[in-house]
Amino acid sequence: MSDYALELISIRCTFHSKDDPGQRYTAVDDTTLRIGAGEFVSVVGPTGCGKSTLLNVGAGLLEPSSGGVKVFGQGLTGVNKRAGYMFQTEALMPWRSAIDNVKVGLQYRGVSDAEATEQAEAWLARVGLSGFGDRYPHQLSGGMRKRVALAQTLVLDPDIILMDEPFSALDVQTRQLMENEVLELWSAKKKAVLFITHDLDEAIAMSDRVVVLSAGPATRPIGEFVIDLPRPRDVAEVRTQPRFVELHRQIWEVLRDEVLKGYAQQLRKAA
Numbered sequence: 001m002s003d004y005a006l007e008l009i010s011i012r013c014t015f016h017s018k019d020d021p022g023q024r025y026t027a028v029d030d031t032t033l034r035i036g037a038g039e040f041v042s043v044v045g046p047t048g049c050g051k052s053t054l055l056n057v058g059a060g061l062l063e064p065s066s067g068g069v070k071v072f073g074q075g076l077t078g079v080n081k082r083a084g085y086m087f088q089t090e091a092l093m094p095w096r097s098a099i100d101n102v103k104v105g106l107q108y109r110g111v112s113d114a115e116a117t118e119q120a121e122a123w124l125a126r127v128g129l130s131g132f133g134d135r136y137p138h139q140l141s142g143g144m145r146k147r148v149a150l151a152q153t154l155v156l157d158p159d160i161i162l163m164d165e166p167f168s169a170l171d172v173q174t175r176q177l178m179e180n181e182v183l184e185l186w187s188a189k190k191k192a193v194l195f196i197t198h199d200l201d202e203a204i205a206m207s208d209r210v211v212v213l214s215a216g217p218a219t220r221p222i223g224e225f226v227i228d229l230p231r232p233r234d235v236a237e238v239r240t241q242p243r244f245v246e247l248h249r250q251i252w253e254v255l256r257d258e259v260l261k262g263y264a265q266q267l268r269k270a271a
């Protein structure tokens with residue numbers, strides 16, 4: 001069996017340009033990204049560079065224009081069934097209670113209602129929401145809704161977890177609590193994680209490896225850094241360590257110009 005849980009190999013993604021549908025736009029080009037089983041990898045890059053596009057390719061939701069995806073050594077066609085996703089936007093169904101939201105994936109898999117309820121309750125407890133199962137999404141805070149979404153993803157016990165800026169909408173304190181919770185859950189099960197963020201601090205604090213993408217068009221990886229900070233980590237405390245500061249300096253040196261380029265592009269688009 002392959003040592004890699006997920007491999008994106010020589011990926012290129014070309015779209016019809018949003019501004020001029022007659023034109024093609026190469027969002028991602030020549031991108032190879034491998035994630036070991038049990039490895040936590042973050043991808044950072046400027047706004048709009050192609051992070052979500054890559055994640056969608058890994059999820060099997062978007063077919064690349066060229067290149068391929070392997071999941072535990074096998075070529076991927078269609079949706080990646082070994083992966084669970086957690087997106088930036090709210091994915092909970094507002095008409096379902098918290099527990100019913102957590103149960104939904106199990107029900108699709110044909111798990112009996114009693115078994116699904118038991119597993120969903122256990123996961124709600126693990127994310128600190130015992131006793132909140134009958135609440136509806138609008139009756140929960142933003143952080144609680146993220147916890148439900150986390151339980152909804154993890155209850156399916158995916159071997160690969162794909163997260164697209166899952167905590168960007170949260171306040172700093174809630175965000176740090178959630179980051180620590182994710183690290184704790186991850187260290188217990190050691191799944192492969194592909195974590196997309198534009199927050200470099202978050203990427204370093206959480207990951208084994210950080211990959212830096214260039215500004216678009218034709219985004220590609222331009223730097224890769226092994227994060228050799230000891231675990232277990234507390235995401236707030238780890239930021240004070242000299243090694244964290246050093247890694248931040250090194251990565252920011254690569255990322256800075258790309259962020260400036262990305263920002264200039266956004267301004268040009270807006271003009």
Ligand SMILES: Nc1ncnc2c1ncn2[C@@H]1O[C@H](COP(=O)(O)OP(=O)(O)OP(=O)(O)O)[C@@H](O)[C@H]1O
Nearest residue numbers: 015016017018027046047048049050051052053054
């Ligand atoms: N379906 C599509 N059709 C046309 N262009 C697209 C499509 N999907 C993405 N793009 C373009 O590809 C580029 C990369 O988009 P993507 O959403 O992957 O970036 P991102 O790095 O995740 O952005 P953000 O940091 O804002 O979340 C953008 O210029 C976007 O407009």
